Amino acid sequence: MSRSRKKTPIISHTKADSDKPFKVQEHKRERRTVKHHLTKDQDYDSMVLPDKERFGNEWNAPKDGKSWTDRPKDKWMRK
Numbered sequence: 001m002s003r004s005r006k007k008t009p010i011i012s013h014t015k016a017d018s019d020k021p022f023k024v025q026e027h028k029r030e031r032r033t034v035k036h037h038l039t040k041d042q043d044y045d046s047m048v049l050p051d052k053e054r055f056g057n058e059w060n061a062p063k064d065g066k067s068w069t070d071r072p073k074d075k076w077m078r079k
Contacts, residue, residue, distance in 0.1 A: 004078070004079040005079065006077045006079060008068075009072040009077065010066050010067070010068055011066065011068075011072065012063055012064075012066050013064040013065055014064055016062035016063045019061050019062065019063050022056075022061050022062055023056060023061075027056070029055055030052070030054075030055040030056070033050055033055075034050065037050065
């Protein structure tokens with residue numbers, strides 16, 4: 001893949017390779033919390049589960065997003 005290049009100049013902000021370990025950890029924490037709530041209460045009609053927004057906060061993720069660049073360097077465009 002020495003000649004392979006990206007077509008769109010979108011660059012990530014940090015050097016983290018992937019968000020996958022962070023996402024796996026946060027989903028595991030969410031499942032554990034929901035399971036705890038389900039086993040704690042037997043009255044399912046009045047049960048309130050935790051908000052999904054408490055888990056997987058994007059601002060705590062290792063990668064901080066991506067952005068377009070006007071003049072990308074050649075090494076940024078390599079695959």
